[in-house]
Amino acid sequence: MTVLLEQIAGSAGCLCPQMGQTGQNWSGGTPDALIDHIIERYHTRHRQQFPECIRLATLVEDAHRDKPGCPRGLADHLSTLAQELECHMMKEERVLFPMLRRASVGQLLAPVSMMRIEHEQHREALDHLDYMTGDLVPPQDACRQWQALYVGLRQLREDLMEHIALENNILFLDRSQLT
Numbered sequence: 001m002t003v004l005l006e007q008i009a010g011s012a013g014c015l016c017p018q019m020g021q022t023g024q025n026w027s028g029g030t031p032d033a034l035i036d037h038i039i040e041r042y043h044t045r046h047r048q049q050f051p052e053c054i055r056l057a058t059l060v061e062d063a064h065r066d067k068p069g070c071p072r073g074l075a076d077h078l079s080t081l082a083q084e085l086e087c088h089m090m091k092e093e094r095v096l097f098p099m100l101r102r103a104s105v106g107q108l109l110a111p112v113s114m115m116r117i118e119h120e121q122h123r124e125a126l127d128h129l130d131y132m133t134g135d136l137v138p139p140q141d142a143c144r145q146w147q148a149l150y151v152g153l154r155q156l157r158e159d160l161m162e163h164i165a166l167e168n169n170i171l172f173l174d175r176s177q178l179t
């Protein structure tokens with residue numbers, strides 16, 4: 001991430017509020033524009049968000065290990081989710097998205113079903129993130145890095161939920177109706 005999260009913690013509660021909602025109606029069109037948007041707005045962004053959040057989680061855990069509320073194990077949890085998500089996004093970019101662009105309608109059911117199952121696993125990982133962090137509310141006396149970590153994680157969480165919803169409810173739904 002080009003701007004360190006510490007530098008913006010304490011200002012806006014959202015890293016890029018203008019990017020949270022596009023307001024664009026993607027339903028019913030060809031998949032090309034939506035796929036390009038998903039890769040640029042979500043896949044690329046997740047690949048920037050995770051390393052910075054993992055870096056901050058490691059710092060917070062090391063500095064505050066004995067403090068109540070410290071999210072011990074958070075860096076490991078984020079690393080696991082980042083690896084699983086990277087594997088998932090590579091499958092979309094290399095296999096499923098090219099099929100969708102070619103409108104290979106008869107072959108979509110199995111890969112789309114697999115992606116939906118993995119989306120559910122990502123949602124469960126976000127639920128565990130909420131559990132580990134007390135719904136991403138830092139203690140009142142949290143240091144700047146701890147606050148920055150939770151600002152970044154709230155944005156990451158929101159982005160990933162939007163990303164999943166866009167694929168499940170529009171990209172995959174529109175295409176699966178062709179099969």
Ligand SMILES: [Fe+2]
Binds near residue numbers: 042043089
């Ligand atoms: Fe995706």
Ligand SMILES: [Fe+2]
Binds near residue numbers: 088092115119167
């Ligand atoms: Fe996906």
